[in-house]
Amino acid sequence: MFEFPGGKIEPGESGEQALIREIQEELETTIIIEEFFMNVNYKYPTFILDMNCYLCTLKDNHIKLNDHNSIRWISLDEQNINWIPADIQIFDTLKKRGILHDTNN
Secondary structure (H helix, E strand, O other): OEOOOOOOOOOOOOHHHHHHHHHHHHHOOOEEEEEEEEEEEEEOOOOEEEEEEEEEEEOOOOOOOOOOOOOOOOOOOOOOOOEOHHHHHHHHHHHHHOOOOOOOO
């Protein structure tokens, strides 16, 4: 299943600091957080996920996968992506707002 990268906030971190750290740990790359995008609250069978999502850009094109099996740049018109349940609403909101990654750069 595909998911957007990120992770838990450690004590003393802001959400933005946690995201920058998690991206560095998971993908060995640096991001610039552009703006808050949305909050996701999703009830899984054993826990409730409450997650803030941000629109970000890469500072460089270097990515090394440390915690994931694959990475994929997608367009908003792709239909057959097997998302983890909580991330479906993020992708749907990206589509509604017309926000997409330019795969030509």
